[in-house]
Amino acid sequence: MTEDVEAQNAPIAEEEKALTDEKQVEIRKSSIEKEKPTEQKGLSKEELMKYANDPFWVKLRMSLFVLFWLAWVGMLAASVVIIIYAPKCPSPDPKEWWQKGPIYKTDKSDYAEQTDESFFAGLMEDLDYMVEAGFNTLYLGNIFKISEDEGSVVDFLDVDPNLGTLEEWNSLVAQLQQRNIKVIVDFVPDSTSVHHAWYEQANDGFYSAGTTLDISNIQVVAELKTVISTWAARGVSGFNINSPKIIDGVINDNQDAKSLIVSLRETLDGVEPAESRILAAFTDLDLKQLAPLYGNDVQANHVGSLFHLATGKSMVESLPELTAPHIFDYVNSVQTALSNNSWPGIVISSRSERVADGNADMVDAVNMLATMLKATPIVRAGDELGFKSGDSDWSSRSVQSEEFKAGTNTHWGVFSQLAELRHTDTILFGDLYNNQFDDCSVITRVKRGNPGFAMVINTGSQATTLDISNIQGMGETVRLKARSVLASAPANGTLEVKAFPSKEVVMGAREAKLFTFVPNLEI
Structure with missing residues (x-):
């Protein structure tokens, strides 16, 4: 029986042994998972110091240190060289006073009703008006003493007593300088009156024929240079050489005429204190004839070796018909006639005719x-007020000014806004794009980083809506800056709209508008 019991217990013992062995395996497995990796120890301080002081490592560290600074200095030097020698986008030279304009042309005839004070004194009273209207230059015509019977110069070094005294002139100049207004006068260097001292003294060689001066005579040239230097010292900033014979001589390469202009120019440039002074040639010629007047070496700032500024026929004469095709052709001629980088002046009204005489609704x-335009506007006194020939109610200056300030659109108000543009980089340096849309003329001016300007003139008799969005540089929207003075506002009240898409520019009949926009130079 004992054997039976042992036989029965044998499987149990084997089972317990199996369980015991399995448990031991599990425990062994568990002990392996918890086993920590062997820790790595770094060099001790003492061991590191052995390497730190080792000559090989000392030399290596010093070599790497030197190489680092040599590389750094090399990169710095390379950067400086690149900055110095890399092609730059040069900044344009700043425009001078005679390039900005507008120039205000006035003379004693504009003060014909003035009886209690001189022309010079009357001008002094009007200077603040001129500043407010935006003029930076006065063109006064002749101021030299002339003979009553001939109208020719009697004395180049004295003022015409019909205009005022020399003391009044000095006072006028002082007032002009306080307001930073320049003055241009006429100078006829090749003739005098028979009553001039030179003629009466019958100086040998002074005259070539009659009262015509011999401009090849060095004594004559010396006297004329004295005239220039004297009046430059008295505050004159520009001299218009009012001699068709000399102008024609320069254009046709007459050496005596050219030599005289070179001499006068050198004298003018050398007057102290040094400042920008000019020789001008205000002519009635076609623009394409004017190029030789500037000389052969016209710099990037538009300054040549002879005259600084020249004008041709007035806009009234050049645009007898104010139609979009005529305006388009005229703008192209102004921009291309002087291919030698010269800077022209643009006279608005002629001596005998104003814009308002034939196109009163198109003055603005x-x-x-x-x-x-890329040119200097020359404005006959009254053009800014919408005058017709014969108008002389100068009280309209203050009337239009006050009305505009009160919210009513006036010719003076439009002009004063336009004059502000003449001092913006966009107008002085920007690109010009000339376009025509049926009866509408569109001119845009664009310069990167500056607001763009767009002028739209509807020369037609019907209102229209234009899409000008595809013009180069045009923005998506335009904002109204100025508009012409109309007899009545359009029935749809579009004049009250200040900003709108450039795809929908609404223009009334015979209306002009000026817009500003943010240029899109990707177009």
Whole structure:
């Protein structure tokens, strides 16, 4: 029986042994999972110091240190060289006073009703008006003493007593300088009156024939240079050489005429204190004839070796018909006639005719056009007020000024806004794009980083809506800056709209508008 019991217990013992062995395996497995990796120990301080002081490592560290600074200095030097020698985008030279304009042309005839004070004194009273209207230069015509019977110069070094005294002139100049207004006068260097001291003294060789001066005579040239230097010292900033014979001589390469202009120019440039002074040639010629007047070496700032500024026929004469095709052709001629980088002046009204005489509703449009061109506008007194020939109510200056400030659109108000543009980089340096859309003329001016300007003139008799969005540089929207003075506002009240898409520019009949926009130079 004992054997039976042992036989029965044998399987149990084997089972317990199996369980015991399995448990031992599990425990062994568990002990392996908890086993920590062997820790790595770094060099001790003492061991590191052995390497730190080792000559090999000392030399290696010093070599790497030197190489680092040599590389750094090399990169710095390379950067400096690149900055110095890399092609730059040069900044344009700043425009001078005679390039900005507008220039205000006035003379004693504009003060014909003035009886209690001189022309010079009357001008002094009007200087603040000129500043407010935006003029930076006065063109006064002749101021030299002339003979009553001939109208020719009697004395180049004295003022015409019909205009005032020399003391009044000095006072006028002082007032002009306080307001930073320049002055241009006429100078006829090749003739005098028979009553001039030179003629009466019958100086040998002074005259070539009659009262015509011999401009090849070095004594004559010396006297004329004295005239220039004297009046430059008295505050004159520009001299218009009012001699068709000399102008024609320069154009046709007459050496005596050219030598005289070179001499006068050198004298003018050398007057102290040094400042920008000019020789001008205000002519009635076609623009394409003017190029020789500037000389052969016209710099990037538009300054040549002879005259600084020249004008041709007035806009009234050049645009007898104010139609979009005529305006388009005229703008192209102004921009291309002087291919030698010269800077022209643009006279708005002629001596005998004003814009308002034939196109009273387009006065503001023509003033806008003159403002937008790469040229200096020359404005006959009254053009800014919408005058016709014969108008002389100068009280309209203050009337239009006050009305505009009170919210009513006036010719003076439009002009004063235009004059502000003449001092912006966009107008002085920007690109010009000339476009025509049926009866509408569109001129835009664009310069990177500056607001763009767009002038739209509807020369037609019907209102229209234009899409000007595809013009180069045009933005998505335009904002109204100025508009021409209309007899009545359009029935749809579009004049009250200040900003709108450039795809929908609404123009009334015979209307002109000036817009500003943010240029899109990707177009």
